[in-house]
Amino acid sequence: MASTPSDIASVQTLPQLLAYRAARTPDKEAYRAFDSATQAWTSLSWSDTARRVDQWAQALAAMQLPPAARVAILLPNGLNAMCADQATLATGCVPVPLHAIDNPGSIAYILSDCEASMLIVGQAEQWAKVQAVGTPFPALRAVVIADDDAAVIAALPPTEGGPIVGSLAQWLAGAQHAATSAATPATYVPPAEDDLAAIVYTSGTTGKPKGVMLTHRNVVSDVKAVLERIAPTVDDVFLSFLPLSHTFERTGGYYLPIAAGSCVAYSRSVGQLGEDLKTVRPTVLVSVPRIYERIHAKLLEKLSPSPWKMQLYEAAQHKGWTQFCATQALATPAADEGRAAGWMAALPWPLLQMLVAKPLLAQFGGRVRVAVSGGAPLSPTIAKCFLGLGLPLIQGYGMTETAPVVSVNSLDDNDPACVGKALPGVEVRIGDNRELQVRGPIVMKGYWKRPEDTARILSADGWLGTGDQADIVGGRIYIKGRIKEIIVTSTGEKVPPGDLELALLADPLLEQAFVVGENRPFIACVAVLNAGEWQRLAADLGLSSQDADSLNHPSVHRAVLARIEKNTASFARYAVPRAVHCTLEPWTIENTFMTPTLKLKRNNLMAHFAQAIDGMYQKPGGR
CATH class of the missing domain: 3.30.300.30 (ANL, C-terminal domain)
Known part of the structure; x- marks a missing residue:
C-alpha cells in the first residue's frame, strides 16, 4: 500500500504529517533500533512513536521557551534524535540540527549565531568541549544530556550564570511529575506552514557556515514531490545512517518514510553498516556517493589480486550494463568496452548473475528495490558498476537551500549521466554563466540573520541561484560543476x-x-x-x-x-x-x-x- 501526495494533500506542517501517519497506520512498525543494553533490535509502532513524542513535547512545553525558540540537537541518529526533533516541531520551536562529528568551535559558533535557547546533546564530554571554546551563550537556558547519568553530569565544571544542565531521564521525569500534579498540562501552540521547520547550517567549505531557514511549507512540499517520484510504501524498510543534520537524510530518509508509512531502522554506526545491511535487509537506501565508493573500493580490493576474478567481474558488469542501457533506451556501450573480460564476456548473463551480481547485492541485504544517491556527484564508474550488477540505483540533485531535493531520476527513466527531471511543482532554468536556477515552494526563506547573503542568491521573483553550471536537455538536468570551483x-x-x-x-x-x-x-x-x-x-x-x-x-x-x-x-x-x-x-x-x-x-x-x-x-x- 503506497501513500500518494493526494492522501496527504491537507497536511501543511511536519507535526500534522506525524499525526496523519499515527492515525492512518497506528500498529505498523515505524522505527527499529539496536538496544545496547539487551543486545537486540527493538521496534516502535506509529502509535508508540506518537505517545513518546508527546512525552517529550510536554517536557519541552514545560520549559516555557520563547515563541519559535531555537533548540539545538547534537545527537546521533536514533530514537532520541527523532523524538527531540518531533517534540521541537510540535511545540512551535525550531530545530537546529548539529553534526555530531563537527568540531567544538563550529558547534559553539552555531549555538551563538542561532541564539539557541536549549541544547540536547548525547554526552557530557561533548558539552564540556563546547564550553571550553569560551564562546558566550546568553540565550541558552538548558542543556539536556541524553546518554550519561546524573553522576557523570555532576562532575562537569560548574557554569556560573550559565544554562541548567541535567540528564534526559531527569528532564522527562520532572515533566511527567509536573504534568500529573498540575491541574492542566503544559500547552503549546503548533506551528503554521510558513513558520520555520529548521535552521540547517551549511557545511562551509570556505568561511563560517550560514544558517538556512527552511519552513514547514518548504519541507512538506519537497516530501510530497519526492513521494510522487519514488513512491515508497508501508512495506518498505529504510536504513538510516546519514546524519540527521544533513537535509538529504532529513527529507529523504526521515520525513519521507513518515509520509509513506515505511519503517526506518537506525544503523548502529557507519563502521557496522555492512553488518546492519545484512541484518536489516533494507528495501530503500538513501546515501551519499561516498558509501557506494567505499563498497566499490572494497570490491576491487578483493578482486584485484586474482586476474580471473577481475575478468569475471568485468564480464558481468559489461553484460549487465549493456542490458541496462537497452532497457533504458540509452546509448549502447561500444563492443570493445568488454575486452578486459576476455573470453568470459561470452558467458551467459544468468551464470554471471549467479557468480558475481547476486553475491554483490547480498552485501546490501539482498532486497534493495531502490537506492538513491545524492548530496554530491556520483562517479560514472560507480554508477556503471552497480547498475550493471543489478543494484537499482538512481541519482538526484539538491541543496540545503531547496529542502533539499530539486530533481531525481526514477527507476523507469534512469540516465545516470543526469540527475533526473525537476520534481513536480519545481521550476528550473539556465541563467547567466549557464547557472542552474530553481524556483518553487521548496526554496528556502533565506539565510538566518544574513539578508545580504540572501539577496545575492535569491532574486525578488523567487529564483534561487544554485552556483552549479548545468544543461537541461529534454527536461533532464545535467550538472557540469560548481561555478566558483572551476x-x-x-x-x-x-x-x-x-x-x-x-x-x-x-x-x-x-x-x-x-x-x-x-x-x-x-x-x-x-x-x-x-x-x-x-x-x-x-x-x-x-x-x-x-x-x-x-x-x-x-x-x-x-x-x-x-x-x-x-x-x-x-x-x-x-x-x-x-x-x-x-x-x-x-x-x-x-x-x-x-x-x-x-x-x-x-x-x-x-x-x-x-x-x-x-x-x-x-x-x-x-x-
Whole structure:
C-alpha cells in the first residue's frame, strides 16, 4: 500500500504529517533500533512513536521557551534524535540540527549565531568541549544530556550564570511529575506552514557556515514531490545512517518514510553498516556517493589480486550494463568496452548473475528495490558498476537551500549521466554563466540573520541561484560543476575539478584526490593513496612502502600518472593532471580537510599542501 501526495494533500506542517501517519497506520512498525543494553533490535509502532513524542513535547512545553525558540540537537541518529526533533516541531520551536562529528568551535559558533535557547546533546564530554571554546551563550537556558547519568553530569565544571544542565531521564521525569500534579498540562501552540521547520547550517567549505531557514511549507512540499517520484510504501524498510543534520537524510530518509508509512531502522554506526545491511535487509537506501565508493573500493580490493576474478567481474558488469542501457533506451556501450573480460564476456548473463551480481547485492541485504544517491556527484564508474550488477540505483540533485531535493531520476527513466527531471511543482532554468536556477515552494526563506547573503542568491521573483553550471536537455538536468570551483589555468583553459576528481577515484589506488591549477600552466593533483594498494605498488617498483621518501619517488610519480592518464582518457588533454604529490594521511573532518558532509575544504588543502603544490610546478614538464 503506497501513500500518494493526494492522501496527504491537507497536511501543511511536519507535526500534522506525524499525526496523519499515527492515525492512518497506528500498529505498523515505524522505527527499529539496536538496544545496547539487551543486545537486540527493538521496534516502535506509529502509535508508540506518537505517545513518546508527546512525552517529550510536554517536557519541552514545560520549559516555557520563547515563541519559535531555537533548540539545538547534537545527537546521533536514533530514537532520541527523532523524538527531540518531533517534540521541537510540535511545540512551535525550531530545530537546529548539529553534526555530531563537527568540531567544538563550529558547534559553539552555531549555538551563538542561532541564539539557541536549549541544547540536547548525547554526552557530557561533548558539552564540556563546547564550553571550553569560551564562546558566550546568553540565550541558552538548558542543556539536556541524553546518554550519561546524573553522576557523570555532576562532575562537569560548574557554569556560573550559565544554562541548567541535567540528564534526559531527569528532564522527562520532572515533566511527567509536573504534568500529573498540575491541574492542566503544559500547552503549546503548533506551528503554521510558513513558520520555520529548521535552521540547517551549511557545511562551509570556505568561511563560517550560514544558517538556512527552511519552513514547514518548504519541507512538506519537497516530501510530497519526492513521494510522487519514488513512491515508497508501508512495506518498505529504510536504513538510516546519514546524519540527521544533513537535509538529504532529513527529507529523504526521515520525513519521507513518515509520509509513506515505511519503517526506518537506525544503523548502529557507519563502521557496522555492512553488518546492519545484512541484518536489516533494507528495501530503500538513501546515501551519499561516498558509501557506494567505499563498497566499490572494497570490491576491487578483493578482486584485484586474482586476474580471473577481475575478468569475471568485468564480464558481468559489461553484460549487465549493456542490458541496462537497452532497457533504458540509452546509448549502447561500444563492443570493445568488454575486452578486459576476455573470453568470459561470452558467458551467459544468468551464470554471471549467479557468480558475481547476486553475491554483490547480498552485501546490501539482498532486497534493495531502490537506492538513491545524492548530496554530491556520483562517479560514472560507480554508477556503471552497480547498475550493471543489478543494484537499482538512481541519482538526484539538491541543496540545503531547496529542502533539499530539486530533481531525481526514477527507476523507469534512469540516465545516470543526469540527475533526473525537476520534481513536480519545481521550476528550473539556465541563467547567466549557464547557472542552474530553481524556483518553487521548496526554496528556502533565506539565510538566518544574513539578508545580504540572501539577496545575492535569491532574486525578488523567487529564483534561487544554485552556483552549479548545468544543461537541461529534454527536461533532464545535467550538472557540469560548481561555478566558483572551476579552475582557470594560466593558458585560459577551464577545468571543473569535481568530475575530474571523480574520474581519478575510479582507481582503487587513489583513496582521495584534490586537483589544482588556478593560474598555473597545467593541472596537478594531490592524492591520498590506499594503504593496501600502495604496498602492492611499492613492491612492484622495488621500493619500501614503509619509507616515507618512497611515496614521492620519481618511479611512483610515473606509475601513478600513467594510471591517472588511463582513467582520464575521455577528458580534454589540458584537463589531465601532469604532476602528482602522494600522501597516506587521510583527509578527515577532524583534521579540518573535510566538511561534516564529506566535501573537500579546498582552501585548507591549498594552504596545507602549498609547498608540495609549488614543488609540482617547479619540475620540468611537471613530472
